Amino acid sequence: MGHGIARGALAVLADWLAERVAFLARESSNPASELVCWGNDLPAGLPDRVGPRPEASTTVPRQQLTDHAPVELQEKLFARVAALPSVYSRPSAISVPGARGFMLDAPQPGPTEAFLVPQAREFAHLHPESDGSLHVALPVRWAADAIERGWAVAHPLAGIRLTPGMVLVHGPRDEAELDVVTAIVTTSHAWAAGLSPRTSG
Structure with a gap:
């Protein structure tokens, strides 16, 4: 109440910050010089997205608010x-009404972290x-590569209650962007199917 922060809320915030710091410490051990490979469609790596990032909501569910993809490209x-x-x-199984989920119908899926909703x-x-x-x-x-290149933003609950690599990917505005976004989702699909994405020095 008032202008202070409740002890319970402070404890939750401290736990969240501790988890984030631990996550960054784990990731800092990965060589920064490695090139993230997005498959044969993007042999040179993920290009930079042109223009400013679209606005996205800061609340859950996270949604893109501006610079939307044309419906035909969707x-x-x-x-x-x-x-x-x-x-x-x-x-x-997790998003707003009208959202279309992509589910893997496979006997041996990838790791739990490869799914937004593992049960589904x-x-x-x-x-x-x-x-x-x-x-x-x-x-x-x-x-991290998709975020750095301007194609995505992290989900507020990524690494807390949801998989650490959960991102919102901006919708494609033209055919070239359609190819890039397709490559990003194809990488997600490959990981879910048990195929390990690659990095190269």
Whole structure:
């Protein structure tokens, strides 16, 4: 109450900060010179996204607020991801109404961290057309690369209650961006399917 911070809230904040510091300490041991490989479609690595980052909400659920993808590109993206091996779509088990989840129908999926909702095998979902962004689960190094290059922002609960590599990926504005976003989601799919993404020096 008042202008102070309650002891309970302070304890939760301290735990959150401790988890973040521990996470950064673990990641700092990874060589910064390694190139994150996004597959054959992006042999030179992830390009920088052109222009300023779209605005995104700071609350949960996190959504893209500006610079939305055209609906026709959203549908092309949906079709590409839905056509990946062993993938089927149904309403997301975690997102807002109207979000379409991408689930893996495979007997031996990847690690728990490769899924937004492990019980549903949901590794990504596409938000409704008024938004057009996606949430995907990525290995932490790949999530960091996508954020650094301007293609994504971290989820507020990533590494706390959700997988550490959960990011919001901005919807594609043109065909070239469609290819890049497809490559990002394809990497998420590969990880969920048990294939390890690669780095190279």
